[in-house]
Amino acid sequence: MRTYREIFALPEFRVLFLARCLTMAAISIGSLALGATTYASTGSPLLTALAMFGGPLITLLGSATVLSASDSMGPRRASTIMPIAYAAAFLLQALPHLSWGWRFAILAIPFLAGSATSGSTMRLLHDIVPPDGFVLGRATLNIAVGVMQVAGYGLGGFLLAWCTPATLFPLAAVAALAAALSIRLGVRERPGVASGKGLMTRTREVNRALLGSPVTRPLYLAMWVPNGLIVGCEALFVPHAGQAGAGYLFAAAAAGMLLGDVVMGRFVPPRHRDRTIEPLRMLLALPYLGFAFSPPLAVALVLAFIASAGYAASLPLQERLVAATGPQTRGQAFGLCSTGLMVGQAVGAAVGGALATAVGATHAIVALAATSAAITAALTPALQRSAPTRGSTVVTR
Template sequence: MTTETGPARYLDVFAEPRFRALFAARTVWMAAGTLQILTVSVVVYRDTRSPLLGALAFGAGFLPQAAGGILLGAAADRVSPRRLILAGYLLEATVAAALALLHPPVAASLALIAAVGCLAPLGNGATGRLVADTLTGDAYVLGRAAISMSSSGAQLVGLAAGGAAVAALGPTPALLVACAGHLLAALLFVLFAGDAPTPPRTGPVLRESWTGTRALLADRTARRLLLVQWLPPAFSTGSESLLIPYASAHGWPAGTAGLLLAAIPLGMLVGDLLVGRLLGPAGRERAAPLLIALLGAPLTLLAAHPAAPIAVALLAAAGFGLSYLLGLQRPFLDALPPQARGHGFTLLSTGMMTLQGLGPLLMGLAAEQLGPGPVIALAGAAILVVALSLRLNHLRPVRK
């Protein structure tokens, strides 16, 4: 458990060589993964002309994470983080090469992506555990913020450059570039990142994973912190999935949808940087309910049909609100038993990815009946309910 309470700086975080290596490897991995997903979606849509299958290819790696996280979560504490993370990078490189060189049928391509998705939570859990073992106190919070910012930035670059790469090179070279990116991430990690101590095995992984998941969800404090980190991003992602039909319903030019989609991750980048830099540890935790409200309130205003520039500004403000996650990092870490940190981070990643996969599906079905604007506004209202719940819990702390 962390005990330090003083503020840290990003310079302190990047002064740690192991964190620098992990940060660089994960950034390259995220950019390569974004390019790979985009390319596969393009190929599937080109071969089938089915918007549904194209969207399924884009999200095929999300929902299977639920199975991997629940059934294998204990492995994040029983297997060396170095081995888990390196294995994940090499597995994704292998899949990218297979998709590029073997040109499997659509069903086989989706099966490969789903299989990798099952194991993704283990890599995320091992990464969280390695960061927690490398950085302490407020440096840990800023380290998690830096990784979050690198993920958002890498996704933005991957999406922007990915479309150009697929258009200029074609799908096969683009997938080979993605494969090279995964291999580069593996090389950076294996050469410069360290490891964390791993306790001895205590029993079958499946049984321990199921027992550990039930124990974490039965703990009132851990469960509340998990839900607060799962639900607002799920509603936010569901709202993002409706921005293209939202722009179309307003008759805005085609490029406007791209600006709307870029606004939330851009706002999140700015929010993580400023909140992490300007607020101290206690200030971030106190600000968390207000930042969640900032995430939800602008989404509710989109139902009023604002002009395009105002809609972009509202979405950027909502993205800024996602920096609320910084205020929950240390409370969540402190709620985890030291011997189950990897499992806790795996469960956190599992829930976030699964719900972010379900959110667009459920909100898309609702938008078929109500229209995109009202559904986005309802998502914003749901986020405000989460903010109110967290505020009430702050006033009446949960005692373990």
């Protein structure tokens, strides 16, 4: 399966794509509104970064205890939990005169609700598409993320120039509810994976196997740590460029990610995908070093666009993860991957915010990018264990 016509011929994939578009539009608009609200009321780069990217830290609790629900629960039901929770949270964020403490408490709602089911969408994708269509399907869902981040952040930046951030929250809530409804009506349910072990016991055992494996552990680290530091750069767009400028920077970064995913999923032949991992992982960090010269907004947009194309390295890395895991644990394997990505982003945002408080947003962006590039280089040897030419043990607990 190599073409968009083939993959969009699958009715359930079309629904999954629509739901991803609606969910990402909701998250983009809502998080930009929350970041702008927090910065306006506190003036703190740290709190602003945490408001936009800190929520995933909450998923650590669920990932350590109940993440195997991604396999044991029906994937359709599991996939509707987080968008419904986002809708509720955004409606609460629209209430006037909330303190930043209450806003952070509300922010926890969708991440607590979804911490047990973060791998369900990838499990559903694996059930919907044939094996040779997984990378194209994953890349196409990433395209939905990129397109709707461009649209969401761009629309949000435009609206923030004319109205208050609070007016964006109801719009985000409607989009999230529409996402949940489309999955409920357009995707058939699949059975969960039966297990004789308790949810918490199975979660701990599979997590231990995945993180203890010399094959899968480097894959996780390569997707979590360097990417998280670059998201830390993005979390500083508001203090770096202001509300309106930040919206355009977010849109440029999302457009770059979109381009990378389109090229990787549609045009790079399967036999060549693996060779792109190292160059793309370095591309993700190096353009942000140009922020050391305090470029004008137009140049900064180009740098953010180019850098974000490097996120496409995650696609062949995830293809390696599919090869290294069995169907009994694949939901949890991708749930753990998703949780680590989000937590890495949250930690990167927190580190970036703290660093920006001390040295300023521009210098913090440069420091985070340099650290990301160094860690990418350090992880390269360990990634050879999961290369397609190496034999690897499949984690099937």
